[in-house]
Amino acid sequence: MTERQLRTWENLQEVTELLRREVGRDLWNDAKLSEAEFTVLAHLSMAAKGTARPSECARAIGWDSSRLAHQLRRLEKRGLVEKAASEAADGRASLIALTDEGRTAYRRALGPHLRSAQKWFADALSDEQVDNLADALETLLRHGSHLAAAPAPTAEPQV
Amino acid sequence: MTERQLRTWENLQEVTELLRREVGRDLWNDAKLSEAEFTVLAHLSMAAKGTARPSECARAIGWDSSRLAHQLRRLEKRGLVEKAASEAADGRASLIALTDEGRTAYRRALGPHLRSAQKWFADALSDEQVDNLADALETLLRHGSHLAAAPAPTAEPQV
DNA sequence: GCAGGATTGCTGACGCGTCAGCTAAAGTCT
DNA sequence: AGACTTTAGCTGACGCGTCAGCAATCCTGC
Numbered sequence: 001m002t003e004r005q006l007r008t009w010e011n012l013q014e015v016t017e018l019l020r021r022e023v024g025r026d027l028w029n030d031a032k033l034s035e036a037e038f039t040v041l042a043h044l045s046m047a048a049k050g051t052a053r054p055s056e057c058a059r060a061i062g063w064d065s066s067r068l069a070h071q072l073r074r075l076e077k078r079g080l081v082e083k084a085a086s087e088a089a090d091g092r093a094s095l096i097a098l099t100d101e102g103r104t105a106y107r108r109a110l111g112p113h114l115r116s117a118q119k120w121f122a123d124a125l126s127d128e129q130v131d132n133l134a135d136a137l138e139t140l141l142r143h144g145s146h147l148a149a150a151p152a153p154t155a156e157p158q159v
Numbered sequence: 160m161t162e163r164q165l166r167t168w169e170n171l172q173e174v175t176e177l178l179r180r181e182v183g184r185d186l187w188n189d190a191k192l193s194e195a196e197f198t199v200l201a202h203l204s205m206a207a208k209g210t211a212r213p214s215e216c217a218r219a220i221g222w223d224s225s226r227l228a229h230q231l232r233r234l235e236k237r238g239l240v241e242k243a244a245s246e247a248a249d250g251r252a253s254l255i256a257l258t259d260e261g262r263t264a265y266r267r268a269l270g271p272h273l274r275s276a277q278k279w280f281a282d283a284l285s286d287e288q289v290d291n292l293a294d295a296l297e298t299l300l301r302h303g304s305h306l307a308a309a310p311a312p313t314a315e316p317q318v
Numbered sequence: 319g320c321a322g323g324a325t326t327g328c329t330g331a332c333g334c335g336t337c338a339g340c341t342a343a344a345g346t347c348t
Numbered sequence: 349a350g351a352c353t354t355t356a357g358c359t360g361a362c363g364c365g366t367c368a369g370c371a372a373t374c375c376t377g378c
Contacts (some may be wrong), residue, residue: 001273005281008289011296012280014221016175018303021336036364046165055326060172067365069328074363092326092373097228114160121171122164125295130167136284137170140177143283180366195334198357226335228358233333251343251356 019120031109033119036071038113041080041098043105050082057096072096080105117150178279190278192269195230197272198263200239200257208258210243216255231255239264 001009024035033041043057044050052060058068075081079103086095098106127135160168183194198246202216203209211219217227234240239261245254257265284292 001277001281004293005289006273006276008293008296009280011293011300012175013179014180015296015299015303016171017221018307020172020175022303022307025336033365049356053326054328062176062182065327066329066367070363070365073328086221090326092179094327114200117165117168118160118220120303120306121168121299122160124299124353125164129291129295129298130164132288133295134163134167136288136292136295137167137174138281139288140174140280141170141177144174144181147270147279148177148181182364193333212356213358223336224357225359229333229335232358248358249344253357294339 004147006033014124022120023113023116026119027109027113030112030116031104033109037075038106038109040068040075041072041102041109044081044096044098045106050103051095053086053093054096055093075102130157181279182272182275185278186268186272187269189275190264192264193269195241196234196237197265197268199227199230199234200261200268201239203255203257204262204265209262210254212245212252214252234261254313 020035027033027035027038031038039061040057043061044052047057054068054072055065058065063071072081076083080099082097082099084095084097086093093101122130179194186192186194186197190197198220199216202220203211206216213227213231214224217224220227222230231240235242239258241254241256241258243254245252281289
């Protein structure tokens with residue numbers, strides 16, 4: 001890696017840590033929700049009738065099932081989400097549902113959260129910078145997904 | 160926020176979460192160190208004689224003192240760091256020092272960690288993309304630091 | 319039918335990071 | 349000197365995220 005690449009890599013970590021912390025703090029101050037809670041509530045709010053299967057929800061927001069299960073436990077403890085009876089044929093499946101409280105919490109959080117993202121992120125960048133950033137991020141995302149899908153390029157049994 | 164800004168903001172979060180997870184996993188697999196441990200060891204390795212004051216170290220790596228104290232406790236438990244007697248006049252100050260084990264752990268981790276950053280980050284981007292990304296990140300960092308320094312622009316007592 | 323695997327969902331352990339709050343030592347002001 | 353604030357450092361509580369591992373259910377091939 002060149003000096004410039006290394007510096008940029010370090011900057012990426014520093015900036016994203018800053019933004020995560022500050023936007024998370026705003027969200028907590030504005031709506032008493034963590035970023036993780038907001039993410040789950042957002043997905044459930046999107047879904048028809050505010051219900052979803054855990055596995056489908058986890059896939060949609062890019063979490064593994066364990067992470068989601070822990071978050072659902074905490075959300076249920078807070079009363080923002082509840083387990084619903086699943087009428088599906090699959091006996092393994094469960095169904096989670098937004099409570100009224102969860103729905104209103106999300107609605108109250110959405111506006112301030114977008115405003116916070118604007119304040120810390122969008123306000124800073126010109127249109128051209130956003131375009132360039134979007135390009136780099138898409139490239140990184142493709143590259144990363146590709147690497148993650150084929151993690152060990154050498155010395156595989158290959159059957 | 161425009162649709163494009165919002166999408167880019169979401170992408171930024173997704174990409175950085177991916178990179179954090181994967182590079183962290185690599186570091187653990189290669190050297191049995193977490194990113195946080197590596198950061199502290201890196202700073203101490205840089206310092207003359209491998210010693211530093213907690214407050215100075217925290218400032219240098221951008222952490223608050225609590226976060227560093229917790230990390231130092233864990234590092235000490237692992238035997239990578241130890242408290243040293245401080246000869247300073249200031250009775251509040253303490254002094255932390257790398258152990259031999261800590262020094263070798265850092266040295267063994269550095270190469271693989273850089274290679275991991277190259278693999279997940281630098282390999283993906285063209286020189287131009289790195290330049291553009293660096294520009295956006297510097298802008299965001301300036302903007303964020305400025306906001307963080309003057310958090311409430313309205314309705315301050317102003318003495 | 320049933321054995322072997324895959325999928326779904328959950329849990330406990332553990333490291334991480336934030337926050338509130340504490341002690342002790344310096345510095346400051348009168 | 350005595351009171352006030354600031355600084356250095358630490359801790360406990362708590363939410364978060366990863367990993368290893370478990371139980372139940374479903375699917376496949378024999």
